[in-house]
Amino acid sequence: MSATEGAGRLVKGPGMLLVWLYGVMSVGAVSRSIYQIATEFDRAPLAYALSAVAAVVYAFITYTLVRGGETARRAALVCCAAELMGVLTVGTWTLADPSAFPDATVWSDYGYGYIFIPVLLPVTGIWWLRRSRATAQGMGAGPRRPSPGSRA
16 A cells, blocks of 8 residues: 555545544634634633634644544544543533533533534544554555465
8 A cells, every 4th residue: 555545544435524524623613712712711711711622622633634644543543532531521521510611612511512523523533543544454554474374
């Protein structure tokens, strides 16, 4: 498999939908956080700062998925896991202590304001990134070892 085929593997099939969704979430979260931080930051600084963190995470994952390659796949996998932890933590926090969040974040109530896409996206991303690695290895992307009893 050539370097360009390996790099593009993450954005083929379901990976293209994942890139598109992360791109949309990046634009939405960046726009929302910039507006809220610029105009209303003193009203809910924690919520708006967390929305900015979500925006950075979404943008980085989008970049790594488009970039492709094994290093980018690993970085995206780590970020998806961190994103999932963030969504679960913030989602639980917003339910347990609503007074801490006078306004919603992207991850509030597990992404309720975004049709739960923020909690579904990292789960799907982790699944796709693990699957794409297994597929690449199965296609001979990794080193091949002779089977026992065969001549090398």
